[in-house]
Amino acid sequence: MTLQRTATANAVCSTSPCVMSPQSTRRFPPPWSVQELDSCFVVKDANGQALAYMYFEKEPLRRYRRSELLTRDEAQRIAAVFAKLPEVLGET
Secondary structure, eight states: OOOOOOOTTTOTTTTTSSSSGGOOOOOSSEEEEEOOOSSSEEEEOTTOOOEEEBBBOOOOGGGGGOTTSOHHHHHHHHHHHTTTTHHHOOOO
């Protein structure tokens, strides 16, 4: 027996917190910008809403112990590419 899930534009998922309806579409207006904080870069939309945080290791010499963190350069490049998504997707 297989289960099939279908969804319409106005369907509400009773088992999850998401609501699929055109009225509840959330927009993040461009341009998106990148701001550097103490140990991360934050990508924000035109309204100042934080969309993503890219954390980095502040002390690269200690990075070998905490390999899950990015270098500052890696985090900055990823944040810059993320901030360009509206342009790439043609939403400007």
